[in-house]
Amino acid sequence: MSQNPERARPSDRLNVAGMREVLTAHGYSEPFTAAPAPSPLLGPWRTGRTQQFNMKASPDTVQRFAAICRAYNWPSGLTLQHAVLALEEKLAQVRLTKGRDLEP
Amino acid sequence: MPVISVTSPKGGVGKTTTATLLSTILAERGISVILIDADPNGAVSLWAARGAGVPKNLQVVPAGAPNEFVRQIDASAATAAYVVVDLEGRAGQMAAYATALSDFVIIPTQGSQLDAEQTVRHIQLIKDQERVSRRRIPFAVIFTRTSAAVRPTGQAFIQASFAEDGIPTFATQIADREAYRAIFSFGGTLAGLKDSGARVGKLSSAIENADAFVDELLQQVAA
Numbered sequence: 550m551s552q553n554p555e556r557a558r559p560s561d562r563l564n565v566a567g568m569r570e571v572l573t574a575h576g577y578s579e580p581f582t583a584a585p586a587p588s589p590l591l592g593p594w595r596t597g598r599t600q601q602f603n604m605k606a607s608p609d610t611v612q613r614f615a616a617i618c619r620a621y622n623w624p625s626g627l628t629l630q631h632a633v634l635a636l637e638e639k640l641a642q643v644r645l646t647k648g649r650d651l652e653p
Numbered sequence: 654m655p656v657i658s659v660t661s662p663k664g665g666v667g668k669t670t671t672a673t674l675l676s677t678i679l680a681e682r683g684i685s686v687i688l689i690d691a692d693p694n695g696a697v698s699l700w701a702a703r704g705a706g707v708p709k710n711l712q713v714v715p716a717g718a719p720n721e722f723v724r725q726i727d728a729s730a731a732t733a734a735y736v737v738v739d740l741e742g743r744a745g746q747m748a749a750y751a752t753a754l755s756d757f758v759i760i761p762t763q764g765s766q767l768d769a770e771q772t773v774r775h776i777q778l779i780k781d782q783e784r785v786s787r788r789r790i791p792f793a794v795i796f797t798r799t800s801a802a803v804r805p806t807g808q809a810f811i812q813a814s815f816a817e818d819g820i821p822t823f824a825t826q827i828a829d830r831e832a833y834r835a836i837f838s839f840g841g842t843l844a845g846l847k848d849s850g851a852r853v854g855k856l857s858s859a860i861e862n863a864d865a866f867v868d869e870l871l872q873q874v875a876a
Binding site for chain 2: 558559562563564567568570571572575577582633637640642
């Protein structure tokens with residue numbers, strides 16, 4: 550199972566041979582290091598999720614959270630991780646610096 | 654997730670200032686940021702090593718060797734909402750990797766003809782990378798170390814030339830301000846300087862200027 554099926558890794562964009570061709574064409578003459586190895590996906594034994602996190606939420610929120618876990622076959626910790634990243638990106642974009650505008 | 658690289662073929666154009674302002678302001682807005690220091694001068698790492706006032710959700714890490722650099726960017730993008738890469742002042746392998754992996758590339762330049770010519774050559778390199786990677790690599794030039802009060806004729810001419818050639822530029826410029834030097838002298842952030850009551854000239858203007866730059870960047874990343 551992929552840890553992160555909906556997000557491409559930045560390295561998926563890399564065309565090392567093409568990049569070298571471009572750099573050489575632009576006069577870059579230093580020797581290239583070995584091609585970088587693709588990043589291994591973290592297995593469940595190396596997730597870094599080591600801390601217990603309990604909270605109360607509305608039944609609706611809990612059900613929707615669980616639905617995402619089921620849909621992607623993600624453990625709750627991974628879903629929370631994605632949720633926090635997605636919220637941070639959203640907040641960066643809409644500049645809701647205190648987050649209060651999202652309150653119902 | 655977005656990876657933002659700050660790159661230029663020339664040293665001393667304000668890459669580290671640009672990367673640090675961007676990273677600290679995002680972090681102070683509650684965003685998790687990893688700032689990768691890929692400049693051998695290590696100015697960002699030295700700034701972070703001062704310790705005082707580095708936002709808790711900003712992690713500054715030195716870049717690994719070129720063949721580890723790609724993994725490092727992958728891992729950073731998986732754990733932080735924004736990844737900012739401060740690169741060395743020359744076109745090379747690290748800059749090429751970072752550009753290839755980036756969601757947006759910022760090219761700081763000063764308003765001189767010499768800087769402009771190097772910037773245009775660097776843009777050609779990015780365009781060639783777009784060709785081989787078969788994707789658009791969004792980028793924009795930002796004028797740095799400009800005068801907050803006046804716009805010299807030479808700089809105005811370069812801006813007009815860039816516009817004519819369709820080279821995207823930030824409307825915001827990062828002016829030459831004491832506050833931007835002060836964060837490297839004292840450590841911490843612009844907001845931290847304000848909270849500490851430090852006597853730094855035009856601090857409010859510096860904060861407004863840096864905020865405007867970050868807002869404009871976020872709009873461009875979203876576009």
